[in-house]
Amino acid sequence: MGQVTIKDIAEMAGVSKTIVSQYLNNNYKFMSAKTKDKIEKIIKETNYIPKSSARNLKFKKITVLNIIVANLESSFSTQIVQQMDKRLNSEKIHVIISNSADDEKKERLLIEQAISQDVDQVVIFPVSNNPEHYQLLKRNNIATVYVDRLPSEKGACVLLDNQEAITESVASLVARGNKQIAYLSLPLVEYLTPRVERLQAFNQAMTSEESVLPTVISGSEATLKKRLETLLKSKNYVPTAFIASNDTCLKILLRALKEYHYHGKDFDIVTVDGLELFDLFDDIYMTIEHPIAEICTKIIDCLNNQTDNQQVFRFSPIYYRRGEK
Numbered sequence: 662m663g664q665v666t667i668k669d670i671a672e673m674a675g676v677s678k679t680i681v682s683q684y685l686n687n688n689y690k691f692m693s694a695k696t697k698d699k700i701e702k703i704i705k706e707t708n709y710i711p712k713s714s715a716r717n718l719k720f721k722k723i724t725v726l727n728i729i730v731a732n733l734e735s736s737f738s739t740q741i742v743q744q745m746d747k748r749l750n751s752e753k754i755h756v757i758i759s760n761s762a763d764d765e766k767k768e769r770l771l772i773e774q775a776i777s778q779d780v781d782q783v784v785i786f787p788v789s790n791n792p793e794h795y796q797l798l799k800r801n802n803i804a805t806v807y808v809d810r811l812p813s814e815k816g817a818c819v820l821l822d823n824q825e826a827i828t829e830s831v832a833s834l835v836a837r838g839n840k841q842i843a844y845l846s847l848p849l850v851e852y853l854t855p856r857v858e859r860l861q862a863f864n865q866a867m868t869s870e871e872s873v874l875p876t877v878i879s880g881s882e883a884t885l886k887k888r889l890e891t892l893l894k895s896k897n898y899v900p901t902a903f904i905a906s907n908d909t910c911l912k913i914l915l916r917a918l919k920e921y922h923y924h925g926k927d928f929d930i931v932t933v934d935g936l937e938l939f940d941l942f943d944d945i946y947m948t949i950e951h952p953i954a955e956i957c958t959k960i961i962d963c964l965n966n967q968t969d970n971q972q973v974f975r976f977s978p979i980y981y982r983r984g985e986k
Contacts, residue, residue: 664801665709673703685711708797710776724782726964727757727775729768731786731809736908736934737951738786741808744957745784765789776801782964787812790852806963808956811854815971817963819956821933822975823855826949827862827904829980830931833947834902835870837929842867843892843900845910846879859906859933876900882913889917905932915942939981950979 667685671678680692684700692700703709728745730738742758750756757780761768768788775783776797782804787795792813798805799814807818834842844863849856860877867875876898878888893899905911911932918928929946932939939948959974 665707667711670700670703670707670709673707674700676700708793708800710773710797710801724754725757725778725780726754726782726784727759727771727778727780729759729761729771729775729783729785731761731763731768731788733760733762734909736937737809740951740953741784741957741960744953745960748957748961761786761788763788765791765794769794772797776803784808784960784964786810787852804964804967806960808960809855810852811973813852815969817968817972817974819959819963819974819976820854821951822977823858824862824865826933826978827859827906828866829978830904830947830949831863831866831870831873833982834904834929834931835873837902837946839902839929840872841874841876841898841900842902842904844875844877844904844906845885845889845914846877846906847885847909848881849879855933856906863904874898882909885910885913886917889914890921893917893921893923900928902929902931905930905935908932908934908938911935911938911945915944918944933978936981943983945983947980947982950981952976952979 667678667681671681674681674696676692676696680696681700683689683692684697689697726745726749728742730742732738746756746758759771761771765788772794780803783798784806786808787810790813795805795812795814795816799816805816807816809820810818811820812818831842844860846856846860849860851857863875863877867873876892878885878892880888903914905914911930914930915938930944931947931949932945933949934951935945935948936950939945956976963972
């Protein structure tokens with residue numbers, strides 16, 4: 662079923678639109694308990710989300726864009742938000758920023774909120790594997806672009822070429838003579854595309870490097886810290902190089918190295934999305950960055966030219982090496 666309206670609910674319930682409107686405004690005194698229950702059941706079955714009928718922004722003909730990020734502490738997410746806000750926030754486009762905090766339930770609430778507020782466009786960093794979350798956006802004709810994830814729903818998606826990024830990381834470390842490389846990752850979840858693709862790329866790159874002894878360390882932030890500590894205390898295997906798969910892993914690594922009195926000269930460190938820390942710490946040999954301006958240009962293009970087809974746009978990374986920046 663397409664976008665459900667008050668009229669549809671009224672027809673299915675066999676009542677007037679006025680009665681449905683009264684129900685939505687929690688005014689039940691002019692309807693029987695049976696009618697109330699019937700309307701409630703239909704609303705749940707159709708996933709109907711009431712929209713605000715008095716949104717001033719709409720009367721001013723302003724396009725409202727809601728950016729729903731998964732983690733506001735992520736360097737990549739922050740850069741996308743800043744760039745989009747800088748380009749679009751004007752008298753004709755209003756940008757709303759929301760944070761799902763990697764919580765599926767909160768993401769669902771934010772999507773429902775976007776629909777109820779009658780936003781025109783959504784840019785989302787998905788955290789759920791439930792296609793129903795994103796079907797809501799489609800059913801309500803909200804232009805949507807997915808960022809950093811391959812969504813379960815058809816639509817436009819922008820993300821880094823993770824294969825290229827990690828393959829280049831390994832090649833650079835091997836060229837510098839490293840024989841023991843540790844790869845750091847947060848928990849592997851099937852639908853969190855970057856984590857899965859980057860680890861796959863690392864494992865694939867290792868198959869052609871027979872002289873290199875790899876290890877993979879993954880887990881929650883607390884678990885990753887403990888496993889790193891165990892590794893750094895080991896007398897049997899201490900890496901000569903680390904690949905941090907994102908800036909969160911990099912921060913955990915740098916804290917662990919500091920705690921155990923290691924310095925940059927002891928290891929080669931490569932990270933994804935660590936430019937801010939790269940500028941502050943000489944310990945980092947190379948950081949791999951998203952081309953933010955290019956990605957935002959594509960996001961805007963996709964928002965303005967929606968299609969029902971699956972569109973995946975991958976972007977080549979930008980590399981900053983110590984001594985070359």
